[in-house]
Amino acid sequence: MDTAVTFTTKQWQELDAAHFLHPFTDHKSLHAQGSRIITRAKGVYLWDSEDRKILDGMAGLWCAAVGHGRQELVDAAARQMSELSFYNAFFKTATPPAIALAHRLAELTGQRFKHAFFACSGSEAVDSIIRTMRHYWNIKGQPSRQVIIGRTYGYHGSTIAGSAAGGMSDMHKQAGQAPGFSHIMAPYWYGLGGSETPEEFGLRAAKALEDRILELGAENVAGFLAEPLQGAGGVIIPPATYWPEIQRICRKYDILLAADEVICGFGRTGRWFGSDTFQIEADLMSVAKGLTSGYIPLSAMLVGSRVANALIDEGGEYNHGFTYSGHPVACAVALANLDLIERDGLVDKAAIQGEKLRAALRARLADHPLVGEIRGVGLVGAIELTADKKTRAFFPEDAGVGLRCRNHCFRNDFIMRAVRDTMVFAPPFIIDDEQVEEFVARAAHAIDLTYAEVQDAGLL
Numbered sequence: 001m002d003t004a005v006t007f008t009t010k011q012w013q014e015l016d017a018a019h020f021l022h023p024f025t026d027h028k029s030l031h032a033q034g035s036r037i038i039t040r041a042k043g044v045y046l047w048d049s050e051d052r053k054i055l056d057g058m059a060g061l062w063c064a065a066v067g068h069g070r071q072e073l074v075d076a077a078a079r080q081m082s083e084l085s086f087y088n089a090f091f092k093t094a095t096p097p098a099i100a101l102a103h104r105l106a107e108l109t110g111q112r113f114k115h116a117f118f119a120c121s122g123s124e125a126v127d128s129i130i131r132t133m134r135h136y137w138n139i140k141g142q143p144s145r146q147v148i149i150g151r152t153y154g155y156h157g158s159t160i161a162g163s164a165a166g167g168m169s170d171m172h173k174q175a176g177q178a179p180g181f182s183h184i185m186a187p188y189w190y191g192l193g194g195s196e197t198p199e200e201f202g203l204r205a206a207k208a209l210e211d212r213i214l215e216l217g218a219e220n221v222a223g224f225l226a227e228p229l230q231g232a233g234g235v236i237i238p239p240a241t242y243w244p245e246i247q248r249i250c251r252k253y254d255i256l257l258a259a260d261e262v263i264c265g266f267g268r269t270g271r272w273f274g275s276d277t278f279q280i281e282a283d284l285m286s287v288a289k290g291l292t293s294g295y296i297p298l299s300a301m302l303v304g305s306r307v308a309n310a311l312i313d314e315g316g317e318y319n320h321g322f323t324y325s326g327h328p329v330a331c332a333v334a335l336a337n338l339d340l341i342e343r344d345g346l347v348d349k350a351a352i353q354g355e356k357l358r359a360a361l362r363a364r365l366a367d368h369p370l371v372g373e374i375r376g377v378g379l380v381g382a383i384e385l386t387a388d389k390k391t392r393a394f395f396p397e398d399a400g401v402g403l404r405c406r407n408h409c410f411r412n413d414f415i416m417r418a419v420r421d422t423m424v425f426a427p428p429f430i431i432d433d434e435q436v437e438e439f440v441a442r443a444a445h446a447i448d449l450t451y452a453e454v455q456d457a458g459l460l
């Protein structure tokens, strides 16, 4: 039965409201409104159950690097499913796709990360990093080193450990905060930099790490976990002074550095990894989303030699793993996805199209009274909506200006996501020049509508 055709939108919405609990959703308001039912996708477009064509400015959810509906990935999954649909890697066994992917990831990272541990989601990769960091210090005879330092507005997933490491206060409030985590300020110059230059502010934001290490005592700190740029927190791109100073501080106090590359990995920032773009030399890395372009769930913790040597040579039994760690079908899809990214030069394309997109957005929107800043790197970026261009003032939180803009996008068949009053975007790398223009026109239209609404509401 082709359910997408058989059921009406209304029927889907009723069933959805009756049974499906969505992630990160106010269910009451969703039920009042009804979900939009997405039924198919191709390239940079999605279609809904009313057959409306939607420009996907978020690549699914920062995932679909190669675009939607690539037959090569479908074929890779089908081939692997008919050959070997599943076997685990627990009991001294392995499957060719998992081995080949671990080898490929070592090559792609220039042998910096020679070992990969596979999981299904970004959250699980982050969880794996947290327990591996703590395990490392146990092996090294320094078991007091347990605290993981993260950042405000950091997002590391929604498991108990991932949300505790992240800096989303609403998540902490809802489920309680686990012990063993500490948070420092985000390197968010636009929002927190006041009259400092970005460079001055970058150094101050990095110094917060040193201050916190000293406060906690370095002998209690396992490591620092951070996204190269903070994606879900509002595409917060650190000033150029930030990462070199963070790196220096981690080395000085001998704490582990973990780069959460779940969004940045595999070309999003215009280089293969955010760590290449920001020149980060991490001990551990989490990757997910772009690894399979979201076609199938797969993530990995990539482990550098410092930790891998301890784990392998001195660690004994590694008491960690998931049924689907190294799932052969997911790994086969990842290999095909990486082939496509390489074959079609999509990492360079992300850099080039990202430049074009930012230039076009600035040409159209830089002088817009509602726009405070347009920033980005590669094909990830943000548009700040502001109550005052000069002072970079925010609207009152309860005015929901970002959400208003997101709704205008959505109603007009365009997807940007709102984080506070920051509109964020991350389209597929295959976006062409014409689609860049369409993106800009749709974003400008939504922002114009939001501006009119904000004026009507007396917020300006």
Ligand SMILES: Cc1ncc(COP(=O)(O)O)c(C=O)c1O
Pocket (backbone or CB within 6 Å): 120, 121, 122, 123, 124, 126, 155, 156, 157, 158, 227, 231, 232, 260, 261, 262, 263, 288
């Ligand atoms: C940086 C980062 N880490 C971890 C995660 C969690 O990934 P998942 O939703 O696959 O668990 C995300 C999700 O957006 C993310 O952006």
